[in-house]
Amino acid sequence: MKKLLMALSAILLLNMTQAFAHSDHELGPNGGRILEFSKNQSIHGEVTLTNGMFHVAILDKDMKPMELKDQTLTVTGGPRNAPQKPKVEKQGQQFGFPELKGDNYLLVFQFKENTKAKPITARFEYDAAKCGTCKKGEWLCDCGLKAKAQKEKKDKEPAKK
Numbered sequence: 001m002k003k004l005l006m007a008l009s010a011i012l013l014l015n016m017t018q019a020f021a022h023s024d025h026e027l028g029p030n031g032g033r034i035l036e037f038s039k040n041q042s043i044h045g046e047v048t049l050t051n052g053m054f055h056v057a058i059l060d061k062d063m064k065p066m067e068l069k070d071q072t073l074t075v076t077g078g079p080r081n082a083p084q085k086p087k088v089e090k091q092g093q094q095f096g097f098p099e100l101k102g103d104n105y106l107l108v109f110q111f112k113e114n115t116k117a118k119p120i121t122a123r124f125e126y127d128a129a130k131c132g133t134c135k136k137g138e139w140l141c142d143c144g145l146k147a148k149a150q151k152e153k154k155d156k157e158p159a160k161k
Contacts, residue, residue: 025124025142027140027142028044028046028057028059028063029046029059029063030046030048030057031048031140032046032047032048032055032057032140033046033047033048033124033139033140034046034047034059035047035109035122035124036120036122037058037109037111037113037120037122038113038120039120041061042060042061043058043059043060043061043066043111043113043120044058044059044060044061044063045057045058045059045073045109045111045122046059046063047107047124049099049137052098052099053096053097053098053099054075054096054097054098054099055091055094055095055096056073056094056095056096056109057093057094058071058093058094058095058111065093066093067093068090068093068094068095069114070113070114070115071111071112071113071114072111072112072115073088073095073109073110073111073112074088074109074110074119075088075097075107075108075109075110076107076108076110077100077105077106077107077108077126078100078101078102078105079102079105080105080106084100086098086100100126103127103128103129104125104126104127104128104129105125105126106123106124106125106126107123107124107125107126108121108122108123109121109122109123124139125139126139127139131143
């Protein structure tokens with residue numbers, strides 16, 4: 001009986017971790033991955049990928065685009081044994097850099113609000129694999145967020161008698 005309970009517990013735990021395996025990261029107004037570029041949540045970066053180019057829009061605390069002036073952004077990514085530093089350029093009111101080779105790698109961003117500011121570091125694991133549920137790249141998957149929001153909504157509803 002004890003072995004059966006242990007096996008059932010393991011199966012349940014495995015299923016729960018798979019159901020919530022998707023990150024609970026925030027998505028921005030353009031469907032991109034939100035990164036925190038300040039210590040007080042007043043500046044965010046929204047990372048999107050279009051036609052082989054990553055784009056990073058700088059957003060204020062209300063998720064509205066900010067004008068690019070003296071801000072700088074550097075990026076490091078790729079395989080851990082051979083990291084790359086793609087050239088990041090200002091493209092209109094956002095930063096842009098080419099997609100790196102590979103389907104799964106760490107991206108590390110260093111954002112400076114101006115030339116005298118200390119850099120703020122943000123990172124995430126880029127995973128190009130498609131989510132089986134929402135069909136987005138895993139790095140943009142919001143299935144975990146939707147499931148969490150649905151559960152919270154259900155928990156707040158008054159119990160029906």
